[in-house]
Amino acid sequence: MKPHLIKYHIALFMVLFAVSADDVMAQKKQATAAAKENVAYLFTYFTGNSKAEEAIRFAVSTDGYRYKALNGNNPVISSEKISSTGGVRDPHILRGADGKTFYMVATDMVSANGWNSNRAMVLLKSNDLINWKSSIVNIQNRFPNNGNLLRVWAPQTIYDAVAKKYMVYWSMKHGDEPDKIYYAYANSDFTDLETAPKQLFFSPTNGSCIDGDIIYDKGKYNLFFKTEGNGNGIKKAVSDQLTGGYVLEDRYLQQTKEAVEGAGVFKLNHSNQYILMYDVYMKGRYQFTRSSDLKNFSVVDQEVTMDFHPRHGTILPINQLELNRLLSKWYTVESVLKSANNKAINQHNIVLDSLNQKLYLPVSYGTALKAFDPQFNTFNQIEVLPKGKLDFTNGPVKVQVKIPGQQPKTFTVNVAVANNPVLKGYYADPEILYSNKTAKYYIYPTSDGFTNWSGTYFKTFSSTDLVNWKDEGKILDLEKDVSWAKKNAWAPTIIEQKINGAYKYFYYFTAAQKIGVAVADDPAGPFKDGGHALISTKPKGIKGGQEIDPDVFNDPKTNKNYLYWGNGYMAVAPLNEDMVTIDTNGIKIITPNNGFREGTEVFYRNNKYYFLWSEDDTRSENYRVRYGFSDSPTGKITIPENNLILAKDAAQGIYGTGHNSVIKINGKDEWYMVYHRFTRPEGILMGRAAGYNREVCIDKMEFNADGTIKPVIPTINGIKPIQ
Numbered sequence: 235m236k237p238h239l240i241k242y243h244i245a246l247f248m249v250l251f252a253v254s255a256d257d258v259m260a261q262k263k264q265a266t267a268a269a270k271e272n273v274a275y276l277f278t279y280f281t282g283n284s285k286a287e288e289a290i291r292f293a294v295s296t297d298g299y300r301y302k303a304l305n306g307n308n309p310v311i312s313s314e315k316i317s318s319t320g321g322v323r324d325p326h327i328l329r330g331a332d333g334k335t336f337y338m339v340a341t342d343m344v345s346a347n348g349w350n351s352n353r354a355m356v357l358l359k360s361n362d363l364i365n366w367k368s369s370i371v372n373i374q375n376r377f378p379n380n381g382n383l384l385r386v387w388a389p390q391t392i393y394d395a396v397a398k399k400y401m402v403y404w405s406m407k408h409g410d411e412p413d414k415i416y417y418a419y420a421n422s423d424f425t426d427l428e429t430a431p432k433q434l435f436f437s438p439t440n441g442s443c444i445d446g447d448i449i450y451d452k453g454k455y456n457l458f459f460k461t462e463g464n465g466n467g468i469k470k471a472v473s474d475q476l477t478g479g480y481v482l483e484d485r486y487l488q489q490t491k492e493a494v495e496g497a498g499v500f501k502l503n504h505s506n507q508y509i510l511m512y513d514v515y516m517k518g519r520y521q522f523t524r525s526s527d528l529k530n531f532s533v534v535d536q537e538v539t540m541d542f543h544p545r546h547g548t549i550l551p552i553n554q555l556e557l558n559r560l561l562s563k564w565y566t567v568e569s570v571l572k573s574a575n576n577k578a579i580n581q582h583n584i585v586l587d588s589l590n591q592k593l594y595l596p597v598s599y600g601t602a603l604k605a606f607d608p609q610f611n612t613f614n615q616i617e618v619l620p621k622g623k624l625d626f627t628n629g630p631v632k633v634q635v636k637i638p639g640q641q642p643k644t645f646t647v648n649v650a651v652a653n654n655p656v657l658k659g660y661y662a663d664p665e666i667l668y669s670n671k672t673a674k675y676y677i678y679p680t681s682d683g684f685t686n687w688s689g690t691y692f693k694t695f696s697s698t699d700l701v702n703w704k705d706e707g708k709i710l711d712l713e714k715d716v717s718w719a720k721k722n723a724w725a726p727t728i729i730e731q732k733i734n735g736a737y738k739y740f741y742y743f744t745a746a747q748k749i750g751v752a753v754a755d756d757p758a759g760p761f762k763d764g765g766h767a768l769i770s771t772k773p774k775g776i777k778g779g780q781e782i783d784p785d786v787f788n789d790p791k792t793n794k795n796y797l798y799w800g801n802g803y804m805a806v807a808p809l810n811e812d813m814v815t816i817d818t819n820g821i822k823i824i825t826p827n828n829g830f831r832e833g834t835e836v837f838y839r840n841n842k843y844y845f846l847w848s849e850d851d852t853r854s855e856n857y858r859v860r861y862g863f864s865d866s867p868t869g870k871i872t873i874p875e876n877n878l879i880l881a882k883d884a885a886q887g888i889y890g891t892g893h894n895s896v897i898k899i900n901g902k903d904e905w906y907m908v909y910h911r912f913t914r915p916e917g918i919l920m921g922r923a924a925g926y927n928r929e930v931c932i933d934k935m936e937f938n939a940d941g942t943i944k945p946v947i948p949t950i951n952g953i954k955p956i957q
Contacts, residue, residue, distance in 0.1 A: 242735075269893040270333065272503045272551035276560065277301050278325045278338065278362065279547025281830040283345045288321030289313040290340060293542060294560055296613065297508070298502050298509060298549075299522070299534070302573065304564035311358075316368040317342045318354050323497065324445070324546045330400075337424055339389040339402060342370060347486060350384040355404060357422045363556055364563050367607045369425040372408065377430050382409040388445045388496070388546065394419070394476055401476065402427060403434050405444040412442040415459060417477060435459070435471055445546070448476070449499045449528065450506070454573075455480075456528050458487070458497040458510070468497045468512055469788045470528070488512055489523050489533045489712060496546030503551050509534075513546045518685040520544055541572065561613060562639030570635050571645055574608035580658055582929065585887075585915050591645045592630075596652035599701050599955070603627045606649055621835075626650075640686075653701050653952025655929035657913075659683070662831070662852075662910040662928035663725040663783070666897045669757040670730060671737040674698055675897065676706075676757050677908065678726045679740070679930055687926050689723050692743060694758055699955035700899075700906065700932055709759035710752055712745055716763045719745035725833070725893070726770050729786045729795065730757070740813045742768070742784040742797060749784050749799055750815050764814050773805050773821050783893075787836040789867045793894060796867050799826075801832040804847065806868050824869035833859075833893035836867065842941055845871050846879070849891035853925030855882055855889035855918060859909065861943055879935075880909060880946045887915050888948045890924060896935065899956055905935040906953065907946050914950075 277293040289309035293301040304310065313322045321344035328337045337359055353374040358366045374380045389404035397426065403417040416431040435457060437443050442462035449456045457471045468488045471480035488494045496513040510523045510531050522538045523531035552560075571593045572586055575803025585594040595608060605623040612618060617636040619739050624631050626649040630922035636642040647793040655661075656948040660683030667676045674696045682688040689713040695703040712720050724744035731738050741752045741761050749769040752761035769781050786809070787796050795809040797816055804825045826845060834847035846861045859880035862871040882889045894909035910928040911917070917924040932953055936944045 251332075270553050273554050273887070274552050274557040275301075275500070275503075276327065276550045276552050276556070277544065277547055278327045278550070279542075279544035280323050280325065281307070281543060281545055285313075285321050285344050285346060288344055290322060290325045290338070291542070291544075292560065292564060293540065293544075294552075294557060294565075294613075296557075296570050297541070298500075299537045300611075301538075301540045301542075301603070301609075302565070302569060303540075304569075306566055306568060307542045310564060311366055311368075316356050316358065316366075316370075318370050318372065319344045319347065319352060321345070322356055324388040325548045326388075326447075326498075326548045327649075328391045328393070328400075329550060331393045331395075332525055334361065336363055337391045338366065339391050339404075340532060341389065342388055343385075343387075350407070352385055352387075353380075353383055355386055355402075356390045357402070357420065357424055357426075363552075363560060367425075371427055373431065376427065378576045380408070383757050384408065385413075387413070388550075390447060391420070392448050392450075392476065396476070398426060403446055403448065405446065406431070407442075411443045412437075412797040415446045415457075416686060429894045432477075434477065437461075438482055438484075445496050447497050447499055447548075451508075451528055454669050456499075458499060460495050460497065461820060468494060468510075487523075487531055488521070488606075490514060490521055492517055494521070498546075498552065500549040507574060509549070511549070513544070515545065516685060516688055518543055518683070557613070558615060558638065561615065561637060565613075565616075565637060566642070567635040567637065567643040567645070570612055570618065570637070571633075571647070571877055573611040575611045576607060578606075579608070580652065580655070580660070581650065582913050583655070583915070591643065593633075593645050593647045595647065595649045596950070597649055599651055599653055601649075601651060603649055603651075608647065608649070618850055636891055652950050653954075654931040654933070654948075654950055656701065656908075656932050656952065657930045658697055660913065660927050660928075661797075661930045662926075663893045664895055664908045664910060664930045665725075665727045665785075666895045666908045667728050667730060667757060668897065668899070669737075669739075670732075672696070672757060674757070675700055676728075677703065677930065678709075678728055679910075680726070682910075682926055682928050684926060685923075687724060690721060691790065692723055692726055696758065699957075700897075700953060701955040706758040709747045709754070710741065710743065710761045710763065713760070715752075716745060716750065718766055719748060719750065721746050725783045727786045727895075728757075729788060729813075731795075738813075740786070742786055744784065747780045749780055749781055753814065768814070769799060769818065770923050773800075773803070773823060775823065776800075776803050778802050783832045783834060785834045785836055787838075787867060790838055794867075798834040798836060798838070802830075804830055804834055804845075822868050824871060826871040826873060830859065835895050837896045837898070837900075839905075839937070840941060843867050844896075845869075846894060846944070848894075850892075851925070852890065852892065852928070853922045855912065855924075857890045857892040858882070858895055859907075859946075860893055863941070876942075878945065879943045880907065880948065883948050886948070887918065887920050888912075888950070889914075890928065891931075891948050895914060903937075904956075905937075906932050907935040908932050910946065911946075 275295045281287040292304040295301040325340040329471045342354035354372040358368045360366045399419045407413045417434040418427040421428040445460045447458045467486040473479040492513040525531045549764040578601040603626040607623045630646045630648040634644045661679035662682040663680040665678040697703045726743040748767040752763045754761040784800040807821045829849040835846040862873040890912035912924045
């Protein structure tokens with residue numbers, strides 16, 4: 235080759251190499267930028283007021299609305315190792331100014347020691363979200379003039395770009411003074427506070443201010459906080475500087491009348507919209523609201539799902555590499571399998587046996603098992619094989635799950651129709667009615683799943699076959715429809731009456747441990763409350779118990795109507811002809827025995843009046859139903875031998891069976907019992923909370939030849955549709 239051609243080819247190669255190298259560098263830069271782009275969210279939270287629940291937990295989401303717990307909703311950091319009290323609450327997480335360091339702070343506290351028991355906070359630092367170094371800062375010991383300090387609550391961290399330091403802010407209470415929000419700067423390695431606390435926000439009313447959360451937006455610092463004292467809720471103060479000058483915008487921002495705390499704000503990825511979330515702590519749930527201006531918020535709860543129940547936490551946007559790292563470390567095959575979200579699956583009743591690697595998915599009546607897709611809700615990097623529609627008609631199918639960084643696992647998946655519970659969700663104390671007007675059956679339950687039975691509304695469900703139930707919606711809301719009580723909507727009963735040729739429905743319900751009555755022209759309402767309590771005081775001679783759990787009964791012999799009620803005692807009184815008042819002179823105490831607790835149910839069969847009731851406590855796995863009978867709707871009640879007719883079945887994982895009603899169908903001697911139980915399978919593990927996380931079931935009730943009731947067998951499969 236000639237010398238000038240050699241030089242030409244060398245030059246051409248150098249140009250092509252340079253172009254190629256530039257392309258590679260550009261691709262690397264794009265890949266690096268993409269890796270740093272936030273594509274998911276990390277939710278850090280605690281779960282409750284027991285010591286075991288007062289620990290830092292993590293959950294992740296790819297859209298900011300649907301969250302999956304990591305580590306099986308167990309702590310990711312040991313509270314015993316990082317705190318002085320053995321418990322931590324209110325975790326807040328922050329990405330550092332360098333983009334790769336993470337800071338977390340939490341309240342050092344065990345609530346069982348009292349709300350004025352803690353003086354410290356915990357500071358944590360990490361480079362990978364997995365491994366954390368921690369330090370304890372006891373404000374009372376660390377800084378002078380804090381001898382009367384009672385509590386140190388809900389710390390958070392923000393980077394001060396002017397001071398070039400991380401500022402920690404939190405609320406403190408001294409003596410009889412209100413809670414106030416303070417701030418101090420952390421040292422360079424985030425192991426201590428290097429400046430004395432200063433008050434950050436000055437309330438114009440000098441009211442208590444807790445749970446501060448600062449969001450910088452459009453040149454302003456927005457301080458969200460909870461007020462206490464004269465009205466409780468979330469308010470906001472705004473300043474153009476981080477450490478002072480906050481001016482209160484005096485209006486509440488929460489979109490609920492329930493008590494709230496723990497406001498947390500985060501910005502949605504690739505969006506100009508923010509989420510303001512807060513802990514609706516009396517109801518055991520979170521509420522999410524959305525805003526584009528941090529002033530006006532709309533509820534988006536319908537878009538939010540969680541497979542855990544968080545308390546006061548915060549959310550951090552994260553990138554793909556960080557999500558991968560968290561999933562590899564803490565997401566489990568079990569979590570993938572429990573995420574099956576086909577609408578036919580009763581989510582509360584999924585049973586996962588990790589030891590034997592089995593999964594049971596209960597599905598609704600009529601589900602086609604020949605081609606059923608469980609719809610495992612996985613992250614992109616997780617693989618489930620086989621996927622799509624599978625044939626479960628010949629029994630269980632083996633499914634393999636692969637999570638990067640973990641060994642694949644194979645589980646045997648069984649999908650089967652289960653008609654118990656009959657209502658999806660948490661409901662209890664079911665009353666059942668057949669309506670002659672509509673030729674349908676209706677269940678009227680307590681709306682359950684609220685901490686300490688704090689529900690405030692009633693719903694009803696209709697069916698033509700006792701298996702397929704339609705949610706008819708709310709029929710009575712204490713907050714909107716009842717003037718004399720606003721809490722504890724429990725244990726209703728109902729009767730259909732034909733008056734002057736038209737059907738009327740009289741609905742007796744418990745509210746605030748009193749009994750009221752509402753009336754409607756249709757079994758699905760709407761119901762109009764009578765305006766006052768029908769029963770609000772104890773019957774003469776009764777000192778204990780509660781005025782709850784009404785039951786209404788029409789005596790087919792006389793056509794007279796009676797109302798029964800009581801917890802700790804059983805009372806009965808004739809209803810007057812108007813059906814909304816009782817004959818107070820006819821009140822009679824007919825408590826059957828010392829074991830009687832509540833939940834009276836009365837029905838008539840073959841010239842006998844049957845009285846059913848629940849004994850023990852609804853929080854107990856041994857909550858159960860006994861019965862007696864009488865020749866009169868007002869007693870005396872005779873208790874037969876072996877009168878226990880409904881109880882737990884530990885072999886099936888069925889516990890807490892009780893508070894029932896009874897229905898006769900088809901004009902035949904065919905009877906069914908409607909009752910509640912602990913939610914299965916988790917209820918038995920919930921402790922006291924099992925008593926307000928209950929579900930409604932129906933099973934066959936049969937009689938012996940002498941009229942005694944055979945024990946009712948509680949089942950998972952339930953009954954078949956009636957014809």
